[in-house]
Amino acid sequence: MTVKVSLTVNGKPAAAEVEERTLLVSFIRETLRLTGTHVGCDTAQCGACTIHMDGQAVKSCNILAMQAEGKSITTIEGIASADGTLHPMQEAFRQNHGLQCGFCTPGMVMSAIDMLRHYPHPDEATIRAELDGNLCRCTGYHNIVKAIQAASQASA
Amino acid sequence: MYPFEYQTASSVADAASRLAAHGDAKLLAGGQTMIASMKLRLAQPSHLIDLAGAADMRGIQVSATEVTLGAMSRHAEVARSAAVQKAIPVLAKLAGGIGDRMVRNMGTIGGSVANNDPAADYPAAVLGLNATVRTNKRSIAADDFFLGMYETALAEGEIITSFSFPIPRRGAYMKFKNPASRYALVGVLVAQLADGSVRVAVTGAGPVVFRVPEMEKALTAQFAPEAVAGIKIPADGLNADIHAQADYRAHLITVMAKRAVAAALA
Structure with a gap:
């Protein structure tokens, strides 16, 4: 059976008929074709599917699309400015080469933006501890941590 | 994941009547365990009743002697509550160490305790702090609540509404x-x-x-x-x-x- 889900995605209304068992990440990737949000482990451990729902970072592989009914979500495609200027966190990842293969990067960036909302000027230990919900299989954490530190200083 | 019918409950009473109406229905709190279990086909409810809209299951109250957490209190809410941090710091700290930041934004105390995973954190808080589990039918002392692996004193159709933690x-x-x-x-x-x-x-x-x-x-x-x-x-x-x-x-x-x-x- 299908049901209608309506929500706001990156500032624009989105609605579709979906199966009730549709995961939010499947809705984002397959229905909306916003494929920047990745599916890594599919078990809510790796964080590649991290998005923001009503301003809070969540793992979209572990949420039903219906749980986002009426909510406002932001994906990696929605954080740069309309003119293409990167979000300061994206720019910091670019400047510091905070990625290797890039698969975990969208989730890292979305998680890091959320992190700075709670810890505006985190030290290295805080960044590493707060990144425990995001895994990088390239183990490229060093430059990811540097990028988040740089972004926190840029917004100081 | 097997197909199911998704419903929303507006209150505890509404959730209880929906549960009673469908024998194989399950409650959906934050879903951080439930959805993973359904993906693995370990759980296959006919109906999933989302409690996110049940306002009477939310809220954090702190009195001189106890902290009361609505069953739908998210881990992040408990961890960041200044009132909980002051009254029972160990409770806020435990909540802030569950899963990771993203999981804590969804997961709830009611879901965690009702599921009673052998490795979950909240059961240690409920038992160690001698909390009382309040349901839509009665109050259950922590010592009487946790019966075995994934097994609790909750009866069929019984719903946890809140927890009282003595300070x-x-x-x-x-x-x-x-x-x-x-x-x-x-x-x-x-x-x-x-x-x-x-x-x-x-x-x-x-x-x-x-x-x-x-x-x-x-x-x-x-x-x-x-x-x-x-x-x-x-x-x-x-x-x-x-x-x-x-x-x-x-x-x-x-x-x-x-x-x-x-x-x-x-």
């Missing part, structure tokens, strides 16, 4: 966590309650959260890390898996208990 004198929770799942390999909550009695609750080590009377007795006589340092826990009946053998978990109980007492005194 202790001091307490701390120490968890040795699995770095991938963030579940407790062993977690020990030590609390000295308002009347001076001591509780030691252990999660992750056995099939269900349990108390350690020998440690409680020693800590009641002397609330210091040395009091529990020599108490060895038998490995019989403890969990053994690819992450840790039973004797290792038994060893960790004493280590985590010592650290928890030290942290409670800090």
Whole structure:
């Protein structure tokens, strides 16, 4: 059976008929074709599917699309400015080469933006501890941590 | 995931009548365990009743003697509540160490305790702080609530509505966590309650959260890390898996208990 889900995605209304068992990440990737949000482990451990729902970072592989009914979500495609200027966190990842293969990067960036909302000027230990919900299989954490530190200083 | 029908409940009473109407219905709190279980086809409810819209299951209240958490309180809300941090710091800290930041934004205390995963953190808080579990039918003391692996005193159709935690004198929770799942390999909550009695609750080590009377007795006589340092826990009946053998978990109980007492005194 299908049901209608309506929500706001990156500032624009989105609605579709979906199966009730549709995961939010499947809705984002397959229905909306916003494929920047990745599916890594599919078990809510790796964080590649991290998005923001009503301003809070969540793992979209572990949420039903219906749980986002009426909510406002932001994906990696929605954080740069309309003119293409990167979000300061994206720019910091670019400047510091905070990625290797890039698969975990969208989730890292979305998680890091959320992190700075709670810890505006985190030290290295805080960044590493707060990144425990995001895994990088390239183990490229060093430059990811540097990028988040740089972004926190840029917004100081 | 098998197909199901999704419904939303506007209140506890609404959720109860929806549960009663469908024999194989399940409640959806934050979904951080439920959805994973459904993906693995370990759970296959005919109906999923989302509690996110049940306003009477939300809210955090702090009085002079107790902290009351609505069953739908998200881990992040409890962790960040200044009132909880002040009244029962160990409760806020435990909530802030569950899963990771993203999981904490969805997961709820009611969902965690009703599921009663052997390695979940909240059962240690409920048992160690001598909380009362309130449902739509009755109040259940923590000592009577956790019956076995994933098994609780909740009857068919019974819904947890809130938890009352009496404010202790001091307490701390120490968890040795699995770095991938963030579940407790062993977690020990030590609390000295308002009347001076001591509780030691252990999660992750056995099939269900349990108390350690020998440690409680020693800590009641002397609330210091040395009091529990020599108490060895038998490995019989403890969990053994690819992450840790039973004797290792038994060893960790004493280590985590010592650290928890030290942290409670800090």
